[in-house]
Amino acid sequence: MHRILTFTVIFPLFIASVLPPGAYSQPPQELLQQGIALGINQQFEQALTLFSSIESRYPDHPAGPFFKAAIYQSMMLDYESMRWRALFYKDIEKSIVLAKALLTDNADPYAQFYLGAAYVFKSSQLAREKKYFSSLRSANKAMGFLKSQIQQDSSFCDPYLGIGSYDYWRSKFTLLLSWLPFFPDRRAEGIAAVLKAAECSIFSKWAAYSNLCWIFIKEEEYDAAIQYAQWGLHQFPQSRFFLWPLAEARFKKGAHQGAIESYLQLLHSIQREKINNHYNEIVIHWKLAQSYEALGNAVEARRHCLLLLQLQPEEEVKDRIKDKRKAAQKILAALQRDDLPAQ
Numbered sequence: 244m245h246r247i248l249t250f251t252v253i254f255p256l257f258i259a260s261v262l263p264p265g266a267y268s269q270p271p272q273e274l275l276q277q278g279i280a281l282g283i284n285q286q287f288e289q290a291l292t293l294f295s296s297i298e299s300r301y302p303d304h305p306a307g308p309f310f311k312a313a314i315y316q317s318m319m320l321d322y323e324s325m326r327w328r329a330l331f332y333k334d335i336e337k338s339i340v341l342a343k344a345l346l347t348d349n350a351d352p353y354a355q356f357y358l359g360a361a362y363v364f365k366s367s368q369l370a371r372e373k374k375y376f377s378s379l380r381s382a383n384k385a386m387g388f389l390k391s392q393i394q395q396d397s398s399f400c401d402p403y404l405g406i407g408s409y410d411y412w413r414s415k416f417t418l419l420l421s422w423l424p425f426f427p428d429r430r431a432e433g434i435a436a437v438l439k440a441a442e443c444s445i446f447s448k449w450a451a452y453s454n455l456c457w458i459f460i461k462e463e464e465y466d467a468a469i470q471y472a473q474w475g476l477h478q479f480p481q482s483r484f485f486l487w488p489l490a491e492a493r494f495k496k497g498a499h500q501g502a503i504e505s506y507l508q509l510l511h512s513i514q515r516e517k518i519n520n521h522y523n524e525i526v527i528h529w530k531l532a533q534s535y536e537a538l539g540n541a542v543e544a545r546r547h548c549l550l551l552l553q554l555q556p557e558e559e560v561k562d563r564i565k566d567k568r569k570a571a572q573k574i575l576a577a578l579q580r581d582d583l584p585a586q
Contacts, residue, residue, distance in 0.1 A: 270297045270306050282314050283479050290314045305357045309338035312364055321483060323522040335364050359388030363405050382409060401444045404451050407436025411458055434458060449475060456488035468492035483512055499534040506530050520557035529567045532574055541578050548575045
């Protein structure tokens with residue numbers, strides 16, 4: 244689950260945790276928070292059961308299908324698999340329909356937030372499927388609703404997470420076009436908005452922390468990324484959603500001993516899962532091989548290259564790991580040359 248791309252393009256992995264306080268006729272916040280925590284800790288089945296019960300009890304409210312969609316997207320990210328794609332779209336579309344009904348009937352003062360957050364999810368999934376124009380249309384809809392929500396209630400700052408993430412990552416991916424009036428560089432504004440969400444949000448604090456990890460990695464501010472990841476792990480010690488950026492930030496910084504510790508923790512966590520297409524394992528073995536090689540430990544570098552090459556990934560990820568298999572073979576060849584006696 245190597246996640247610079249998925250956490251940056253698909254920034255709202257935890258945006259499901261952004262639910263406004265005091266909304267009319269909504270499910271109890273305590274239950275929603277419980278389901279959110281289950282999702283962050285990869286207890287996906289329990290979270291789905293909880294949100295399904297909420298959907299049954301509140302059939303006219305978008306919260307049930309909205310949070311179920313959040314869990315399905317989290318599963319797709321965590322397991323690097325599209326197998327829950329149809330279920331995701333079914334629930335996200337249902338949440339949009341229900342949120343529109345709330346908005347039309349003026350039945351919930353935060354209906355615009357539900358709509359905006361739902362369109363963020365949809366945009367994220369479309370981007371992952373490389374449907375970029377459709378993704379942009381959904382993102383634009385999302386920003387309209389989220390900004391309108393802030394205008395409606397300026398004390399509710401959770402929407403800043405979505406707005407700031409969009410501003411930052413859109414600017415980052417269009418940086419070469421920033422001289423055009425259509426693509427201004429709003430990275431600084433985006434970071435400021437996500438920081439604001441981290442400071443004053445009621446429900447989206449950990450979502451903001453997660454996104455800040457990947458933002459700071461992209462900005463090459465590795466110490467800041469490590470700090471936010473460690474704060475997240477203090478609250479959720481087993482969460483792979485914070486272990487991944489911690490490992491990546493340490494790796495990028497060149498702190499290879501720390502990177503090895505984090506990647507080994509990730510490896511053990513992933514190998515305990517029943518669902519495993521081996522993509523994440525291959526990425527971890529590749530990172531470990533590089534870190535051990537950088538530390539001069541040829542034995543462990545060779546071992547992880549061999550473990551990588553022995554894994555048989557499922558069809559949906561085979562094309563994505565070809566480059567890592569080739570790179571591992573190159574490391575093995577280089578290590579073998581180093582072992583040859585001098586002539």
